[in-house]
Amino acid sequence: MKLxxxxxxxxxxxxxxxxxxxxxxxxxxxxELVEIPDWNCCGASSAHMTRHEVxxxxxxxxxxxxxxxxLDILVxxxxxxxxxxxxxxxxxxxxEYWDVERYxxxxxxxxxxxxxxxxxxxxxxxQRISNLLKGMKLGCYYGCLSLRHPKITGVxxxxxxxxxxxxxxxxxxxxxxxxxxxxxCSGSLTMARPDIARRLVGDLVEAAVRxxxxxxxxxxxxxxxxxxxxxxxxxxxxxxxxxxxxxxxNAALTGDYPAKQKRLHLVDAGVLSAVMQxxxxxxxxxx
Amino acid sequence: MNxxxxxxxxxxxxxLAKLEERExxxxxxxxxxxxxxxxxxxEFFDITTMEAVRLAxxxxxxxxxxxxxxWLCAACETCATRCxxxxxxxxxxxxxxxxxxxxxxxxxxxxxxxxxxSFLGSIEHWGRAYEIGLIxxxxxxSGDYTGDMNLxxxxxxxxxxxxxxxxxxxxxxxxxxxxxxGKEYER
Ligand code: SF4
Ligand code: SF4
Numbered sequence: 001m002k003l004x005x006x007x008x009x010x011x012x013x014x015x016x017x018x019x020x021x022x023x024x025x026x027x028x029x030x031x032e033l034v035e036i037p038d039w040n041c042c043g044a045s046s047a048h049m050t051r052h053e054v055x056x057x058x059x060x061x062x063x064x065x066x067x068x069x070x071l072d073i074l075v076x077x078x079x080x081x082x083x084x085x086x087x088x089x090x091x092x093x094x095x096e097y098w099d100v101e102r103y104x105x106x107x108x109x110x111x112x113x114x115x116x117x118x119x120x121x122x123x124x125x126x127q128r129i130s131n132l133l134k135g136m137k138l139g140c141y142y143g144c145l146s147l148r149h150p151k152i153t154g155v156x157x158x159x160x161x162x163x164x165x166x167x168x169x170x171x172x173x174x175x176x177x178x179x180x181x182x183x184x185c186s187g188s189l190t191m192a193r194p195d196i197a198r199r200l201v202g203d204l205v206e207a208a209v210r211x212x213x214x215x216x217x218x219x220x221x222x223x224x225x226x227x228x229x230x231x232x233x234x235x236x237x238x239x240x241x242x243x244x245x246x247x248x249x250n251a252a253l254t255g256d257y258p259a260k261q262k263r264l265h266l267v268d269a270g271v272l273s274a275v276m277q278x279x280x281x282x283x284x285x286x287x
Numbered sequence: 288m289n290x291x292x293x294x295x296x297x298x299x300x301x302x303l304a305k306l307e308e309r310e311x312x313x314x315x316x317x318x319x320x321x322x323x324x325x326x327x328x329x330e331f332f333d334i335t336t337m338e339a340v341r342l343a344x345x346x347x348x349x350x351x352x353x354x355x356x357x358w359l360c361a362a363c364e365t366c367a368t369r370c371x372x373x374x375x376x377x378x379x380x381x382x383x384x385x386x387x388x389x390x391x392x393x394x395x396x397x398x399x400x401x402x403x404x405s406f407l408g409s410i411e412h413w414g415r416a417y418e419i420g421l422i423x424x425x426x427x428x429s430g431d432y433t434g435d436m437n438l439x440x441x442x443x444x445x446x447x448x449x450x451x452x453x454x455x456x457x458x459x460x461x462x463x464x465x466x467x468x469g470k471e472y473e474r
Contacts, residue, residue: 009416014447038456040414045362046403047410050384052309057464058410061457148364149377158368184327184363191425192398193359194435196331225447229438264445266438 001120004071004107005033006062008080008221009041015077015221017264021246022076022112028253029124033074036066044079044145045188048086059087060098066107076112076246078146078220084109085152111146111153113163113219116245125170130255132172133248136275139213140164140175141204141242142182143223158182167245168217171252173275178211180204187222190230201230205239214271216242228266241269251276291350298346302386306343311379313344315372322366322376332356333395336366336376343379352387356380358396401428411465414455418448 003026011019026033039062048055063084066073075081091103115121147158155161159182165175183204190197205227208216218224224242231238242265251257257276262269306313322336323329329336334356342351351357357380366376384403387394394400405424409417422439426432442448455461 009453012415012453013418013449014442016447040455040457040461041410041416043407043410046406049362049381050388050403051407051467052381052385053467054407054464057467058461061460061464144363144365148368149375150368184361184365186327186361186363188361189328189359189399191422191435192396192402192429193331196328196359200327225442229442232438264447266441266445 001030002032002034002071003110004066004069004073005035006039006066006073006075006080006084007035008039008075008077010077010079010221010225014225015244017261018076018221018224018244018246021244021250021261022074024250025246025253026074028128028250029121034069034071036062036069036073039065042080042083044077044083048083049188055083056087056090057098059083060091060100063087063091063103063105063107064100067104070107072108072110074110074112074115076219076221078111078143079222081109081111082145082148082152085154089152111219113146113167113245116249117163117166122170125249125253128253129171131252131276131279133252133272133275134172134279136173136272137176137212137214138168138173138243138248139178139208139211139216139240140168140181141208141216141218141220141223141227143187143218143220144182144184146219147182164217164219164245167249171249173248176208176211176213178208178213180207185223185226185230187220187226190226194230197226197230198234201227202234205231205234209239213240214275215269216240217245217248218242219245225266231267238267241265241267241271243269243272248272255280291347293342293345293347293350295345299348300346302343302348303346305382305386306379309375309378309382311343311375311382312372313340313374313379315374316340316344316370317372319371321369321371322374325365325369327363327365328359328361331359336360339383340374340376340379343383348383348386351383352390352392353395355395357383357387358394358399398429398431401425404428407465409452411461413452414458414461415453417452419450420452422448 043058095103168175186197186200334354360380364377409421
């Protein structure tokens with residue numbers, strides 16, 4: 001399989017390791033990624049929130065670049081995904097409004113979790129998996145933008161999504177049922193109003209702890225950094241690390257969770273290593 | 288005390304036309320309150336989501352443009368997905384923020400407005416977000432030099448903030464996008 005790849009700005013900065021893990025995963029399962037040449041920021045969320053036209057034209061440039069490659073586009077960032085989809089819809093409906101002669105739009109825009117939850121990827125994972133993450137209790141956290149608005153994202157079960165739970169089960173971990181899976185963490189306000197972000201993050205982490213989660217797992221780079229960082233200054237200290245979904249899968253596939261990767265978390269991410277060691281030991285005992 | 292008079296007869300017609308153009312049918316609201324019930328930020332708002340929709344239906348643009356609500360809205364789109372009348376409230380908020388900036392209305396939450404303009408400034412210049420530049424711009428605009436210093440240092444030491452900007456080659460195209468043909472607002 002060969003896909004275009006739109007990493008987006010977060011994956012060159014605060015979520016650099018997410019980018020690495022997506023690329024690593026794809027190479028492990030034999031999916032070739034072609035980065036869209038000279039892609040630009042999709043503008044999320046400030047552009048569409050304050051300058052609609054800029055917010056449409058920025059992702060459109062990327063779509064037009066991707067159209068030249070003619071491949072489906074893999075998008076790991078929820079915000080980028082939503083903006084690319086919004087731009088695609090408008091380009092399809094009214095290309096002339098945007099001064100584009102015609103837009104064929106044969107390239108599907110695929111969000112990472114849709115891709116990962118597919119049957120083909122499951123099979124690829126099962127063939128290669130070396131360390132099942134058995135016993136790891138995970139709160140799957142979707143946040144907002146890969147789901148809403150469904151008329152843009154095309155997601156049908158946007159109130160009760162399942163892709164992350166499906167993926168987590170592929171690697172043998174246990175998704176806990178909990179309340180705040182699709183609640184907002186206010187990532188777009190985190191710099192300007194850290195007090196609000198702290199409140200929202202506090203609520204959702206609290207809910208995940210009550211549900212028995214050892215950690216959170218997400219596919220959104222903004223949620224990952226916001227939910228970890230806003231726990232730092234919380235009374236009682238941070239509670240739950242937030243893993244990128246591909247970070248977990250790669251650990252399960254390779255049987256190795258590198259210390260270097262673990263150290264990139266703001267919240268102690270040792271629980272994954274502990275689970276892996278435990279599973280490794282119990283397997284050796286049974287052999 | 289709130290002294291704003293709400294007079295639908297003096298509703299701003301241009302504003303209502305703008306909402307129609309963006310397909311936000313505020314008149315369809317029957318005030319069930321579902322939008323406000325699910326809004327994660329509602330406790331910080333000065334006008335609730337449902338009130339904002341009603342004020343918009345009356346054409347009360349000025350009151351809305353001066354509100355904190357339009358800036359504190361996180362664009363999570365929960366309200367819009369749950370509205371039984373399919374009113375795109377998140378787009379209403381987008382339109383209000385844009386109008387406030389275009390009309391030079393002083394933002395009731397200046398820090399949020401400062402963040403947006405710092406972020407966009409970075410993209411306009413480089414074509415991609417440049418986090419350290421954007422943080423610096425935000426600090427200058429907001430006057431908040433010490434906030435999140437520890438966090439910033441931590442991220443930096445983990446290599447998660449790049450010192451160098453990531454620039455695109457097609458800078459001219461990005462400039463053009465930002466210079467905007469202003470289609471929506473000027474034609
Ligand atoms: S959910 Fe829709 S109909 Fe109900 S109050 Fe809000 S805007 Fe009005
Ligand atoms: S989009 Fe804004 S108003 Fe609507 S629920 Fe989210 S934060 Fe509240």
